[in-house]
Amino acid sequence: MTESKTIAVVSATGAQGGGLVRAILEDPSSGFTVPAITRDTSSEKAKELARLGAELVAADISDEADLEKAFEGAHAAFCVTFSWAHFSPGKEMAEARNMAKATSAARRSKRGRRREGTRCRQWARVAVGSTKAS
Ligand SMILES: NC(=O)c1ccc[n+]([C@@H]2O[C@H](COP(=O)([O-])OP(=O)(O)OC[C@H]3O[C@@H](n4cnc5c(N)ncnc54)[C@H](OP(=O)(O)O)[C@@H]3O)[C@@H](O)[C@H]2O)c1
8 A cells, every 4th residue: 555645834824835735635646645834723724724634733933843743754844934924034044944954854764764755845935045955
């Protein structure tokens, strides 16, 4: 039996990530499942994603440990930053770095188990070169 692969989606309740979450959920034959990342799993938008079949995962991109848990076991991660939330280039860089480090941690963890890595794909707001697609 083919094991499904997961794509962890940051901004799942927003416009960018929400479109990806819905596209994955609407195509069960794709072989992908989707942990939908939100800071508030009890919000109406989050509950709507759960109703559609998403697994809700609580994480804040300012918290690297949160992200490591959220990306654990994922085949890929969809990452965006939200500069308009604070208008701080330094904070945006730190948040992008958190996501890059969390994808690396997930890749190391997966390699240990199955020699298959999580890939970092950063779309939308591309913040730093170190998180470029691999
Ligand atoms: N929409 C577009 O057409 C478009 C086009 C090009 C680029 N972009 C860029 O893409 C990025 C996302 O835009 P969007 O339109 O998808 O925004 P959005 O619709 O406002 O959604 C952003 C979502 O991100 C989550 N979020 C915000 N801060 C977070 C944090 N600290 N940790 C974890 N999650 C957080 C929020 O989810 P929770 O409240 O559930 O945590 C929110 O639902 C922005 O940088 C934007 O400039 C957007």
